[in-house]
Amino acid sequence: MALVYLRELNEQTKFAIWKIEESAEELVAKLQLDEEEQEKLHQLSKGKRTLHWLATRVLLRYLLQTNEYIHCPSDTNGKPYLPDYPYKISLTHSFDYAGVMLSTKGECGIDLEIIMEKVVRIKEKFLKPEELSFIQPEHEVLQLYACWCAKEAVYKLQGNKGVSFLVDMTIKPFNFKPQGVMLLDLAKDGITSTYEVYYEQFQNYMLGFAVE
Known part of the structure; x- marks a missing residue:
């Protein structure tokens, strides 16, 4: 496993991306898994899903700088959390990479996607006409x-x-650069909140991340 990107946004928030080069067996050897996690691992289809799940846990250990067991369950909506640490957490993975974001500032989110032409065919499914107009x-x-x-x-x-990309999220116009920031309005439960979302091109991937 090779650390390819480590970024500390400030004293409260950081993230890292690793390239997955090991086998599942090599990744398991770097972890201690409880019975529930072992069952989760058994339920995953073999291949990338298993490697992604294991790699995020190994990377989490790296960021927390510990060799001890890390309890990282998910809530009923599948959102991971760390009951034994003061960090909010977000995980991502795409093909040969895995990423982890940690923050003590507030809830955080990170996403990594390999860039492929097929996104053009589905753009109307996640962007409104007014959003498409500034592309x-x-x-x-x-x-x-x-x-x-x-x-x-x-x-x-x-x-x-409970959130629709198309209906509940609206991105304000921005000019694309290889690295930048956009404003995103989220309408939920009758309240509209605005988030600063940072994005950047990473090799042939796109990365996006935000913190409360």
Whole structure:
């Protein structure tokens, strides 16, 4: 496993991305798993899903700088949390990479996606007409992925529940750059909240992240 990106946004928030180079057996050897986690691992289909799950746990150990057992369950909506640490947490993975974000500032969300042309075919499923109107043709695929990652990051931040990318989230116009920030309005339970979501191109991936 190779650390390819470590970033401390401030004293309260940091994230890291690792390239997965080990086998499942090699990753398991770096962890202590309780019975529930072993059962979870057994239920996962073999291949990338298993590697992703294991890699995020190994990376979490790296960020927390401990060799001890880390209890990282998920709530009823699938949102992971750390009952024994003061951090809020978000996990992501895509193909050969896994990522973990930690924050003591508030809830956080991170998303990593490999960039593929097929996003153009589904853009109307997650962006409103007014959002599509500011997509720059010369950066269409990259900007669409920046928007997707932003909505996914906020979806994770707010708890993995009851939110539609298309209906409840609205991105304000922005000009795409390889690294930047956008504003995203989330309408939930009659309240609209605005989030700053950072995005950046990482090799042939797009990364998005936000903190309360």
